[in-house]
Amino acid sequence: MAEPGKGAASTKAAPTDWHEELRSRGYRVTPQRQLVLEAVSELGHATPEEICARVQQTARGVNISTVYRTLELLEELGLVTHTHLSHGAPTYHLAAEADHVHLVCRGCGEVTEVAPRLVDGLVTALDRELGFVTDVHHLTVFGTCRNCR
Amino acid sequence: MAEPGKGAASTKAAPTDWHEELRSRGYRVTPQRQLVLEAVSELGHATPEEICARVQQTARGVNISTVYRTLELLEELGLVTHTHLSHGAPTYHLAAEADHVHLVCRGCGEVTEVAPRLVDGLVTALDRELGFVTDVHHLTVFGTCRNCR
Protein backbone atom coordinates (compact mmCIF):
# COMPACT_ATOMS: atom_id res chain seq x y z
CA MET A 1 0.00 0.00 0.00
CA ALA A 2 0.94 3.62 -0.37
CA GLU A 3 3.72 4.35 -2.72
CA PRO A 4 3.57 8.15 -2.73
CA GLY A 5 7.25 8.14 -2.07
CA LYS A 6 9.01 8.70 1.17
CA GLY A 7 9.20 12.41 0.69
CA ALA A 8 5.84 13.04 2.23
CA ALA A 9 5.53 12.15 5.86
CA SER A 10 8.74 10.88 7.37
CA THR A 11 7.06 8.11 9.20
CA LYS A 12 3.78 7.24 7.60
CA ALA A 13 3.19 6.49 4.01
CA ALA A 14 -0.50 7.07 4.26
CA PRO A 15 -1.33 9.24 7.25
CA THR A 16 -4.82 8.07 7.98
CA ASP A 17 -5.51 5.32 5.52
CA TRP A 18 -4.73 2.66 8.00
CA HIS A 19 -6.75 4.40 10.68
CA GLU A 20 -9.80 3.84 8.54
CA GLU A 21 -8.69 0.32 7.87
CA LEU A 22 -8.43 -0.33 11.58
CA ARG A 23 -11.80 1.16 12.41
CA SER A 24 -13.57 -0.57 9.58
CA ARG A 25 -12.41 -3.85 11.01
CA GLY A 26 -13.61 -3.01 14.46
CA TYR A 27 -10.17 -2.19 15.83
CA ARG A 28 -9.30 1.05 17.53
CA VAL A 29 -6.66 3.62 16.80
CA THR A 30 -4.50 4.04 19.86
CA PRO A 31 -1.36 6.03 20.52
CA GLN A 32 0.52 2.80 21.15
CA ARG A 33 -0.35 1.46 17.73
CA GLN A 34 0.71 4.65 16.04
CA LEU A 35 3.96 4.73 17.96
CA VAL A 36 4.82 1.14 17.17
CA LEU A 37 4.20 1.68 13.49
CA GLU A 38 6.34 4.82 13.55
CA ALA A 39 9.11 2.98 15.33
CA VAL A 40 9.09 0.20 12.77
CA SER A 41 9.24 2.77 10.03
CA GLU A 42 12.13 4.62 11.59
CA LEU A 43 14.19 1.67 12.70
CA GLY A 44 14.12 -0.37 9.54
CA HIS A 45 14.92 -3.84 10.76
CA ALA A 46 14.08 -4.06 14.39
CA THR A 47 13.27 -6.67 16.97
CA PRO A 48 10.25 -6.32 19.23
CA GLU A 49 12.53 -5.30 22.05
CA GLU A 50 14.24 -2.62 19.99
CA ILE A 51 10.88 -1.33 18.88
CA CYS A 52 9.73 -1.23 22.46
CA ALA A 53 12.79 0.72 23.52
CA ARG A 54 12.27 3.20 20.71
CA VAL A 55 8.65 3.71 21.56
CA GLN A 56 9.51 4.34 25.15
CA GLN A 57 11.66 7.27 24.18
CA THR A 58 8.44 8.99 23.25
CA ALA A 59 5.92 7.47 25.57
CA ARG A 60 6.82 6.13 28.92
CA GLY A 61 5.50 2.82 29.98
CA VAL A 62 4.52 1.19 26.73
CA ASN A 63 4.69 -2.45 27.52
CA ILE A 64 6.56 -5.12 25.59
CA SER A 65 3.47 -7.27 25.43
CA THR A 66 1.58 -4.44 23.79
CA VAL A 67 4.36 -4.25 21.23
CA TYR A 68 3.99 -7.94 20.46
CA ARG A 69 0.23 -7.67 20.19
CA THR A 70 0.49 -4.62 18.00
CA LEU A 71 3.06 -6.13 15.68
CA GLU A 72 0.84 -9.13 15.22
CA LEU A 73 -2.04 -6.87 14.35
CA LEU A 74 -0.05 -4.69 11.98
CA GLU A 75 1.23 -7.76 10.26
CA GLU A 76 -2.29 -9.09 9.87
CA LEU A 77 -3.25 -5.77 8.31
CA GLY A 78 -0.37 -6.06 5.90
CA LEU A 79 1.40 -2.97 7.17
CA VAL A 80 4.50 -4.71 8.44
CA THR A 81 6.26 -8.02 7.89
CA HIS A 82 8.90 -9.89 9.76
CA THR A 83 11.77 -12.13 8.88
CA HIS A 84 14.29 -14.20 10.78
CA LEU A 85 17.80 -12.90 10.41
CA SER A 86 19.32 -14.86 13.25
CA HIS A 87 18.50 -17.50 15.78
CA GLY A 88 17.08 -14.96 18.12
CA ALA A 89 14.19 -12.58 17.83
CA PRO A 90 12.67 -11.81 14.44
CA THR A 91 13.00 -8.40 12.85
CA TYR A 92 10.10 -6.30 11.65
CA HIS A 93 9.92 -3.74 8.90
CA LEU A 94 7.34 -1.91 6.88
CA ALA A 95 5.73 -4.10 4.27
CA ALA A 96 5.86 -1.16 1.87
CA GLU A 97 9.64 -1.08 2.17
CA ALA A 98 10.11 -4.80 2.17
CA ASP A 99 10.89 -5.08 -1.48
CA HIS A 100 14.17 -6.85 -1.04
CA VAL A 101 15.64 -10.17 -0.05
CA HIS A 102 17.92 -10.63 2.92
CA LEU A 103 21.34 -12.18 2.80
CA VAL A 104 22.85 -13.20 6.11
CA CYS A 105 26.50 -14.14 6.40
CA ARG A 106 27.25 -16.96 8.80
CA GLY A 107 30.78 -15.75 9.18
CA CYS A 108 30.48 -12.12 10.14
CA GLY A 109 26.74 -11.90 10.68
CA GLU A 110 26.40 -9.09 8.18
CA VAL A 111 22.94 -8.58 6.74
CA THR A 112 22.65 -7.40 3.15
CA GLU A 113 19.59 -6.44 1.20
CA VAL A 114 19.50 -7.37 -2.43
CA ALA A 115 17.13 -6.57 -5.23
CA PRO A 116 14.24 -9.01 -5.59
CA ARG A 117 15.05 -9.47 -9.25
CA LEU A 118 17.71 -11.92 -8.14
CA VAL A 119 15.01 -14.28 -6.99
CA ASP A 120 12.65 -13.65 -9.86
CA GLY A 121 13.75 -16.83 -11.55
CA LEU A 122 13.10 -18.88 -8.46
CA VAL A 123 9.75 -17.27 -7.83
CA THR A 124 8.67 -17.83 -11.41
CA ALA A 125 9.85 -21.43 -11.44
CA LEU A 126 8.05 -22.28 -8.21
CA ASP A 127 4.88 -20.73 -9.49
CA ARG A 128 5.02 -22.34 -12.89
CA GLU A 129 6.08 -25.78 -11.78
CA LEU A 130 4.29 -26.11 -8.47
CA GLY A 131 1.74 -23.35 -8.28
CA PHE A 132 3.59 -22.09 -5.24
CA VAL A 133 3.43 -18.34 -4.59
CA THR A 134 6.58 -17.20 -2.83
CA ASP A 135 6.48 -14.73 0.01
CA VAL A 136 9.54 -12.77 -1.00
CA HIS A 137 9.29 -10.49 2.01
CA HIS A 138 10.03 -13.32 4.34
CA LEU A 139 12.85 -14.83 2.32
CA THR A 140 16.24 -14.90 3.95
CA VAL A 141 19.24 -16.54 2.39
CA PHE A 142 21.98 -17.78 4.68
CA GLY A 143 25.49 -18.33 3.48
CA THR A 144 28.96 -16.85 3.42
CA CYS A 145 29.82 -13.43 2.15
CA ARG A 146 32.73 -12.46 -0.04
CA ASN A 147 34.94 -11.48 2.83
CA CYS A 148 34.34 -14.59 4.90
CA ARG A 149 34.55 -17.29 2.25
CA MET B 1 17.69 -48.52 8.36
CA ALA B 2 16.56 -49.27 11.83
CA GLU B 3 19.25 -51.60 12.99
CA PRO B 4 18.75 -52.57 16.58
CA GLY B 5 22.34 -53.58 17.04
CA LYS B 6 24.95 -50.95 16.85
CA GLY B 7 26.60 -53.06 14.25
CA ALA B 8 27.58 -51.79 10.87
CA ALA B 9 25.17 -50.33 8.38
CA SER B 10 22.81 -48.52 10.70
CA THR B 11 23.63 -44.94 9.99
CA LYS B 12 23.58 -44.81 6.27
CA ALA B 13 26.55 -42.73 5.17
CA ALA B 14 29.75 -44.16 6.52
CA PRO B 15 29.45 -46.57 9.42
CA THR B 16 32.57 -45.73 11.30
CA ASP B 17 34.05 -42.89 9.34
CA TRP B 18 32.64 -40.34 11.66
CA HIS B 19 33.90 -42.25 14.68
CA GLU B 20 37.40 -41.63 13.45
CA GLU B 21 36.50 -38.08 12.71
CA LEU B 22 35.28 -37.61 16.24
CA ARG B 23 38.31 -39.18 17.86
CA SER B 24 40.76 -37.33 15.70
CA ARG B 25 39.26 -34.12 16.96
CA GLY B 26 39.52 -35.16 20.55
CA TYR B 27 35.85 -36.01 20.92
CA ARG B 28 34.58 -39.33 22.14
CA VAL B 29 32.24 -41.84 20.62
CA THR B 30 29.36 -42.39 22.98
CA PRO B 31 26.16 -44.39 22.70
CA GLN B 32 24.16 -41.18 22.99
CA ARG B 33 25.89 -39.67 20.01
CA GLN B 34 25.30 -42.75 17.91
CA LEU B 35 21.67 -42.88 18.92
CA VAL B 36 21.04 -39.25 18.14
CA LEU B 37 22.59 -39.59 14.71
CA GLU B 38 20.53 -42.70 14.03
CA ALA B 39 17.37 -40.92 15.15
CA VAL B 40 18.06 -38.01 12.84
CA SER B 41 18.64 -40.44 10.02
CA GLU B 42 15.44 -42.32 10.67
CA LEU B 43 13.15 -39.41 11.36
CA GLY B 44 14.03 -37.19 8.43
CA HIS B 45 12.93 -33.78 9.61
CA ALA B 46 12.81 -33.77 13.35
CA THR B 47 12.92 -31.31 16.19
CA PRO B 48 15.25 -31.83 19.13
CA GLU B 49 12.32 -32.97 21.20
CA GLU B 50 11.21 -35.51 18.63
CA ILE B 51 14.74 -36.78 18.34
CA CYS B 52 14.93 -37.09 22.10
CA ALA B 53 11.69 -39.06 22.20
CA ARG B 54 12.93 -41.37 19.49
CA VAL B 55 16.23 -41.99 21.21
CA GLN B 56 14.46 -42.79 24.42
CA GLN B 57 12.63 -45.64 22.75
CA THR B 58 15.98 -47.35 22.59
CA ALA B 59 17.75 -46.01 25.61
CA ARG B 60 15.70 -44.52 28.35
CA GLY B 61 17.06 -41.61 30.20
CA VAL B 62 18.85 -39.78 27.43
CA ASN B 63 18.48 -36.19 28.37
CA ILE B 64 17.16 -33.42 26.18
CA SER B 65 20.17 -31.28 26.94
CA THR B 66 22.42 -34.04 25.68
CA VAL B 67 20.40 -34.07 22.49
CA TYR B 68 20.96 -30.35 22.06
CA ARG B 69 24.65 -30.64 22.74
CA THR B 70 24.98 -33.58 20.40
CA LEU B 71 23.09 -31.92 17.58
CA GLU B 72 25.34 -28.92 17.88
CA LEU B 73 28.37 -31.17 17.66
CA LEU B 74 27.06 -33.19 14.73
CA GLU B 75 26.27 -30.01 12.92
CA GLU B 76 29.76 -28.71 13.51
CA LEU B 77 31.11 -31.94 12.07
CA GLY B 78 28.94 -31.48 9.03
CA LEU B 79 26.92 -34.62 9.59
CA VAL B 80 23.58 -32.91 10.13
CA THR B 81 22.03 -29.57 9.34
CA HIS B 82 18.99 -27.77 10.57
CA THR B 83 16.45 -25.45 9.11
CA HIS B 84 13.51 -23.46 10.41
CA LEU B 85 10.23 -24.70 9.05
CA SER B 86 8.00 -22.88 11.48
CA HIS B 87 8.10 -20.38 14.29
CA GLY B 88 8.89 -23.07 16.79
CA ALA B 89 11.76 -25.46 17.13
CA PRO B 90 14.11 -26.06 14.21
CA THR B 91 14.23 -29.38 12.40
CA TYR B 92 17.35 -31.43 11.87
CA HIS B 93 18.24 -33.85 9.13
CA LEU B 94 21.27 -35.60 7.74
CA ALA B 95 23.51 -33.29 5.77
CA ALA B 96 23.98 -36.09 3.26
CA GLU B 97 20.27 -36.10 2.55
CA ALA B 98 19.86 -32.38 2.65
CA ASP B 99 20.09 -31.88 -1.06
CA HIS B 100 16.81 -30.09 -1.38
CA VAL B 101 15.10 -26.81 -0.62
CA HIS B 102 12.13 -26.50 1.67
CA LEU B 103 8.86 -24.91 0.73
CA VAL B 104 6.52 -24.09 3.58
CA CYS B 105 2.92 -23.13 2.95
CA ARG B 106 1.54 -20.44 5.23
CA GLY B 107 -1.96 -21.64 4.59
CA CYS B 108 -1.90 -25.33 5.38
CA GLY B 109 1.56 -25.60 6.86
CA GLU B 110 2.59 -28.26 4.39
CA VAL B 111 6.29 -28.73 3.88
CA THR B 112 7.52 -29.69 0.44
CA GLU B 113 11.01 -30.56 -0.69
CA VAL B 114 12.04 -29.43 -4.10
CA ALA B 115 15.08 -30.08 -6.21
CA PRO B 116 17.94 -27.65 -5.63
CA ARG B 117 18.14 -26.96 -9.35
CA LEU B 118 15.25 -24.58 -8.84
CA VAL B 119 17.53 -22.30 -6.89
CA ASP B 120 20.57 -22.78 -9.07
CA GLY B 121 19.92 -19.50 -10.79
CA LEU B 122 19.72 -17.64 -7.52
CA VAL B 123 22.80 -19.31 -6.13
CA THR B 124 24.77 -18.55 -9.25
CA ALA B 125 23.61 -14.94 -9.37
CA LEU B 126 24.50 -14.30 -5.75
CA ASP B 127 27.91 -15.81 -6.23
CA ARG B 128 28.64 -13.97 -9.45
CA GLU B 129 27.30 -10.60 -8.44
CA LEU B 130 28.17 -10.49 -4.77
CA GLY B 131 30.59 -13.27 -4.08
CA PHE B 132 28.03 -14.70 -1.72
CA VAL B 133 28.03 -18.47 -1.26
CA THR B 134 24.53 -19.70 -0.48
CA ASP B 135 23.90 -22.34 2.13
CA VAL B 136 21.23 -24.20 0.22
CA HIS B 137 20.67 -26.67 3.04
CA HIS B 138 19.33 -23.98 5.27
CA LEU B 139 17.15 -22.32 2.68
CA THR B 140 13.45 -22.32 3.36
CA VAL B 141 10.95 -20.56 1.15
CA PHE B 142 7.69 -19.43 2.70
CA GLY B 143 4.64 -18.78 0.64
CA THR B 144 1.31 -20.21 -0.41
CA CYS B 145 0.84 -23.56 -2.07
CA ARG B 146 -1.37 -24.35 -5.02
CA ASN B 147 -4.27 -25.50 -2.87
CA CYS B 148 -4.25 -22.53 -0.55
CA ARG B 149 -3.77 -19.69 -2.99
Add this chain to the structure above:
DNA sequence: CTCTTTGCAAAGCCTTTGCACTGAC
Protein backbone atom coordinates in the same frame (compact mmCIF):
# COMPACT_ATOMS: atom_id res chain seq x y z
C1' DC C 1 -21.62 3.76 28.27
C1' DT C 2 -19.68 -0.22 25.89
C1' DC C 3 -16.30 -2.95 24.45
C1' DT C 4 -11.50 -2.91 22.85
C1' DT C 5 -6.91 -2.27 24.42
C1' DT C 6 -3.42 -1.80 27.81
C1' DG C 7 -0.15 -2.78 31.69
C1' DC C 8 1.38 -5.93 34.71
C1' DA C 9 2.67 -10.24 36.31
C1' DA C 10 2.86 -14.87 35.73
C1' DA C 11 3.37 -18.71 32.85
C1' DG C 12 5.05 -21.10 28.61
C1' DC C 13 8.12 -22.68 25.05
C1' DC C 14 12.66 -23.72 23.63
C1' DT C 15 17.43 -23.71 24.78
C1' DT C 16 21.60 -23.15 27.51
C1' DT C 17 24.41 -23.64 31.60
C1' DG C 18 26.66 -25.15 36.18
C1' DC C 19 28.07 -28.94 38.52
C1' DA C 20 29.05 -33.53 40.32
C1' DC C 21 29.10 -38.05 38.64
C1' DT C 22 29.93 -41.42 34.83
C1' DG C 23 32.36 -43.60 31.43
C1' DA C 24 35.42 -43.59 26.96
C1' DC C 25 40.07 -44.19 25.93
Add this chain to the structure above:
DNA sequence: GTCAGTGCAAAGGCTTTGCAAAGAG
Protein backbone atom coordinates in the same frame (compact mmCIF):
# COMPACT_ATOMS: atom_id res chain seq x y z
C1' DG D 1 43.65 -42.60 35.79
C1' DT D 2 42.21 -38.67 33.20
C1' DC D 3 39.32 -35.78 31.12
C1' DA D 4 35.35 -35.44 27.98
C1' DG D 5 30.46 -36.35 28.26
C1' DT D 6 26.15 -36.95 30.70
C1' DG D 7 22.04 -36.18 33.64
C1' DC D 8 19.74 -33.13 36.36
C1' DA D 9 18.03 -28.97 37.79
C1' DA D 10 18.00 -24.32 37.47
C1' DA D 11 18.34 -20.27 34.78
C1' DG D 12 17.81 -17.66 30.41
C1' DG D 13 15.85 -15.63 26.24
C1' DC D 14 11.69 -14.67 23.79
C1' DT D 15 6.71 -14.71 23.60
C1' DT D 16 2.00 -15.42 25.18
C1' DT D 17 -1.82 -15.10 28.37
C1' DG D 18 -5.23 -13.83 32.26
C1' DC D 19 -7.24 -10.18 34.31
C1' DA D 20 -8.47 -5.68 36.22
C1' DA D 21 -8.08 -0.96 34.98
C1' DA D 22 -7.91 2.55 31.32
C1' DG D 23 -9.60 4.74 27.34
C1' DA D 24 -11.42 4.97 22.22
C1' DG D 25 -15.64 5.49 19.84
